[in-house]
Amino acid sequence: MNALTEAPSERLLAGLKHLLAAKGIATEEEIAARVAQTDRASPAQGARMVAHAWTDPEYRALLLRDGAQAAEAMGIAMGGLPPLGVLENTEETHNLVVCTLCSCYPRAVLGYPPFWFKSPGYRARAIRDPRGVLAEFGTMLPDRKRIRVVDSTADYRWMVLPQRPAGTEGWNADRLAALLREGDMIGVTVPSAAPSS
Amino acid sequence: MLAPGTPVRVRDDWPEARGPCHIRTPHYLRGRQGTVVRHLGAFRNPEDLAFARPAPTLALYHVAFEPRTIWPDAGGDEILVELYENWLEAA
Numbered sequence: 001m002n003a004l005t006e007a008p009s010e011r012l013l014a015g016l017k018h019l020l021a022a023k024g025i026a027t028e029e030e031i032a033a034r035v036a037q038t039d040r041a042s043p044a045q046g047a048r049m050v051a052h053a054w055t056d057p058e059y060r061a062l063l064l065r066d067g068a069q070a071a072e073a074m075g076i077a078m079g080g081l082p083p084l085g086v087l088e089n090t091e092e093t094h095n096l097v098v099c100t101l102c103s104c105y106p107r108a109v110l111g112y113p114p115f116w117f118k119s120p121g122y123r124a125r126a127i128r129d130p131r132g133v134l135a136e137f138g139t140m141l142p143d144r145k146r147i148r149v150v151d152s153t154a155d156y157r158w159m160v161l162p163q164r165p166a167g168t169e170g171w172n173a174d175r176l177a178a179l180l181r182e183g184d185m186i187g188v189t190v191p192s193a194a195p196s197s
Numbered sequence: 198m199l200a201p202g203t204p205v206r207v208r209d210d211w212p213e214a215r216g217p218c219h220i221r222t223p224h225y226l227r228g229r230q231g232t233v234v235r236h237l238g239a240f241r242n243p244e245d246l247a248f249a250r251p252a253p254t255l256a257l258y259h260v261a262f263e264p265r266t267i268w269p270d271a272g273g274d275e276i277l278v279e280l281y282e283n284w285l286e287a288a
Contacts, residue, residue: 083238096273100223127225128264130273146274149264154221154257154279155240 037077042111043182045076046159049109050185051177054164064088067159071109081108081157087150088161089187094145095160096134096187098126099152106157110182117186127151137188150187160187167193199258203233204288207260207280212244219247222284230288231262237279256282 020026049070053060063070067084078084084106087095099105100123105113116122126133130147134140141147152158162184168176183189199205209228212218221243237257245252260280264271 128268128271132272148275148277149273151278156237156279
């Protein structure tokens, strides 16, 4: 490709990569490795962590104490990333995560945020009317359950550890992981042994 | 360091009215009273990092608020937010 046919964005990217290498900030290989890591990140990673926590009490304790260490223990690279906090849903309390300021999201374990997570509507309404937002996701919680909205504003990233659904007794971690959707780990939905769709 | 259970008030300050800035304290919490839940660690002040200024390290806290003290029609039972020490004052 020459200067006449390549797009301005490609020239800009090549120039940036050249400067990063020349200044000793990042090599071509390091950039490629980080791009590959970002592409691998998906809700399936978070689902593996949740399913493992459901079947191993020691791992569950680690996950709640230090989410980043728990991710590393599952082979997910967390170096240089913000700390990961994990919020446990219980019989008494349901957690819902929002970033009212922008779109902070635990990308290493859940991948790119869904489009609605970044929308002004979700960000404004989740904090003020969480039950209304949950209802629109088809999530009806009992009135007695406390709803805690976690506004992700600063240096942590937050993931929800959902309650293990009834009817999954004896299931192994792989089968449990297959139940989980990204919304379950944001707190807009809850997993079910018999998903409606 | 603030102990869990300490009542705090978020400073009623609006730097965005004075000029360019980068703030991680949501507007809806300015001037509101909450309770420290836990110390989350120490991090460099993002308000300085955003402008490539020397950034001091600040304590970061999880602070809980009662939603109905902010909005009378609020539907949740608790709002939990990360706030830096420079935004918190004794309540």
